[in-house]
Amino acid sequence: MAAFDYAPAIVLLPFVSFLVSLGAALYGDDVLPKGGALAGIVATAGSLILSLWVFFTVSAGNVYNQTIYTWTTGAGAAGEEALELTFGLLLDPLSSMMLIIVSLVALLVHVFSLGYMNDEGETGLPRYYAGLGLFSASMLGFVVAHNILMAFMFFELVGLCSFLLIGFWFREPGPPSAAKKAFLVTRFGDYFFLVGVVAIFATFGTGRFAGAESFPVLAEEVLAGEVAVNTFGFAPTTWFTVVGLLVLGGVIGKSAQFPLHTWLPDAMEGPTPVSALIHAATMVAAGVYLVARMYGFYAVSPTALAVIALVGGFTALVAATMGVVKREIKQVLAYSTISQYGYMMLALGAGGYVAATFHLLTHAFFKALLFLGAGSVIIAMHHNENMWDMGGLKDRMPVTYWTFLSGSLALAGIIPFAGFWSKDEVLYEALVHGLGTDGGLGTIFLVAYAFGLLAVFFTGFYTFRMVFLTFHGDARTGQARDPEGVGWNVKGPLAVLGVLAAVTGFVNMTPVADLFDLDIEYLHRWLEGPEGVEFMSALSAHHYLELLESDVTGIHAAELDPLIPGGVSLLLALAGVGLAYALYGRGEPEEYTAKLGGVQDLLYNNYYQDEYQVAIAERVVLPLSRAADKFDQSGVDGVVNGVSSVSLFSGSRVRRVQTGLVSNYAALVTLGLTVLLVAFGIYGGWLL
């Protein structure tokens, strides 16, 4: 297929724009028109066009799973065949959908940056666009990766870009610190991921995601007793669960799940377009995408699924409660992002592969929209992000308001906006699998469902608290009364995403489909993939369902009308919105959350999550390293210096023998000779 031949260019085009901008950054700020933005726009537009081409090619029933470059080969164990460490593309429904999300959002963010960065007179623009270009390339490379090692490599590269872009304003103290924290916390997760990658190669001899010789398929065959692999002395189920949880470490780090979510709110120190692209729509999605990518492997491990569901549900609730009290608009959005990725994890854990992918899709659009909308507000407010200084922006910036409202309705899960459909499906899957599955696993799903359901209320509340505080009521400061205007380059991306946030949900309206018995679950059908392609059957949604329902995993769905749980969650969302309206939507808003007292402090300080993590770093690791240093200098090196002083000391004593007096020497010679003679005598048996 021609589209697949050009597919590597999807990754390479933004990489070229990175090189162009990097060259410009070395040479000076004004070599390129618009500081390198145009190169990035052209490149990401090219990627988007190619991604669409790939998408249509896939929808015509073609898929692609080929190695294009062999990094190296080598045997990792005695008597084993050499491992093939390769780069290659896996273009199937999941990855082609993700390609469009990433390249579209990247393009819109590049355009938006013209308004947010160029028009605001920032310096160092080539460096900014170089970072965006490298990020886009790395993220797209991650999406198309056909094996887990390649995925890991690009996973790390997006982490680097995140570091560089969060720390873009490196002359201030905040951003470099936030950048460090983001990289370090995600690196902690990636450590487990890398151990997992190594373990996967050591176990299966391959890291491929798809094909007869891929590790999810092999795992399945091992559990069916058809083949045997080295499971390092563990039972296969145990070992696969361990490996799955190791990889999950990287997922929890990158997708900002509890307890490694602490870096994401700090990452808001970066420029807002970066937050929209990296810390909302794409990089944070990488973790969830990875689980979806290798879902066949997780689907055979009930323990791993339970952990994913529980972590997801818990994160969704906890992050949503923290979003309730934040004062800065981007902070609300950051916690909301954590919470929404929690929903996706919840869905994946509870056996809702399609639901998770669906929510990934809708969330990418509406959260990118909200961040860009917040960016527009921040431009208008002259970079003041405090919502308490805003108010009444509705009439002064209508495009931003209406698009932001579209995104907010989607986030809160109000029918018929995108988030309603996807979140509803997430919760529905968790509920029916919780009810239908026996034993502890079902209970865990139900607990996770309860977390997720409760979070719906908080989501509705914090979303509309944000909307009312920002746009409604009267302007509370001069800045809000006289906001700076924004140009087409801001409004254009907002309009595109505003429409998408409203309509994307229609691709998979499961409740409507069930109610009227219509065949309109397009996303579901899309993720089934084309028939008749060999490797595709193992990646299809129904195959995952078979795995989940197999005896190994034992997850089953209860029969349940989707209308009732859908109605419940909608009512909860509306209740949240209503409470927000009652508290903040009328007249002069007050900081009602102050009445929560200690609870507000707890929430505002994020349950002191940061504190204990900082304490581990500063009160445990650093003192440990200082103690090691002290031990090294006085202990280890002390021995070394001790040996040398002993030899110096003995040298100085022995030196006294060299008196220079001939009579002394004569006496010593005689003495020595005598001692030798006696010694030899005793040894030879002549004496004694």
Next chain:
Amino acid sequence: MIIEALIGFTFLAALVVMLAPDEYAGRLAFGLSLLPVVGSLYMWSQFDATGNALLEGGSLAFETQVPWLTAAGYQIQWFVGVDGISLPLIVLATVLSSLAILSAWTPIDSRQSQFFGLMLFMEANLLGVFTALDFFLWFVFWEAVLVPMYFLIAIWGGPRRKYAAIKFFVYTNIASLIMFIGFMALVFNLDVNTFGLPAVAVALRSGGLSGAFGLSPTALKTAAFAAMFLGFAVKVPVVPFHTWLPDAHVEAPTPASVMLAGVLLKMGTYALLRFNFTMLPDVATQYAGVIAIFAVVSVIYGALLALAQQDLKRIVAYSSVSSMGYVILGLVAYTQLGVGGATFQMVAHGLISGLMFMAVGVIYNVTHTRMVGDMSGMADRMPVTVGILVAGAFGYMGLPLMAGFAAEYFIFQGAFASSVIPVAPLFTAVAMFGIVIVAGYLLLAMQRTLFGPFRLETDYEVTRAELHDTLPLMVLLLCTIALGVAPDIFFTMIKEAVTPILAIGGGA
């Protein structure tokens, strides 16, 4: 003949530079040092060796073997040649020497002809170490490397240079002595009449060893292994024999640090691979658990020490201890990726640590301080240098598509399923935690020195670095990326040379 030409030319160049006037010495030395680079790259392009230099079934490239003299019934030969293990290190040594010479132009402002002459003299001996295949010849080069390094530290070093130089010299020299005794104990009780390393290796494995000093052959082997391991472990350095390293690095002038970390440490790991792990695989595998403990302790303890440092150079110095720990882990794994990755790491770490030392040196040239607390926001004043330093630091942290990641990944993959190391997955997983600590101390140091508002506690005007200061950094960065994207530049020949070792180690 090309090996002789390279070594001879470099010795000659050293002599010429020694005699040249000070003001031209730097440029002359750099110009002359380019020829060995070209020569080593030519060797790379013409490389046709197969197998391992020390084991049967291999054939050397560029081999010369002529009798030199006979002593006590033992034949000493001029015996040089390369295989897939030594060639990458030769390329590393020539490239890094040239770049280190270039980086010395700015900081070295006295007795230049001697300085640059000594650098070339050291390079010549390094080439000898990596090509010599006769123990006597090899030992001469091995010891001769110490001499120029001693003077480089003692003359052009920092305030405590005398202490550091003597500590370095005495420590490594005593280690060499122990190693020498260990090896001699083997050879003198072995059924050979030559110091040729391949002959010794073959004889050792064919059971030609007789007992001595009241020890059985096995016990003698173990004792010799221990003596040689100790000798080389000091050079690597393996914890707890590492304390000479930070002192030497902190006091050494930057170009000497580059050579020390970049190439001299690899002498230790190279020798471990050639002697301990190739000649005495049965002992190595028997004590694999103990050796793996040394490796893991070096990784984690070295990284913790780096975290505690306030001097940028000390940070990089201690991080070398950590990185070399990975090499030991890879070697003892006795798998293709393990031993191959360890060899690859020798090159990768040479490039990246060279880059880091040089970048810290460039900053020191303009700020005259290396203390973390003395500066911040250097990115504002030295964007290019800092940019490269950041890239290098990420390379050190194991960023994919840079050489360090390839090397470390190979080692991890090779060690994880090793049948030689007991509980290999556990050892590997613990060692891998080093990648988190390394990110911690490098990011912390970068945040405090490079970013934030500009501040400098010394009375120097920060100027832009010269092109000849930043050029070596860029070259090293590009080499690092090239090897990370296409590790097969070296890894194919490395695999060829390490595979025979696995068979004798019971690892393949």
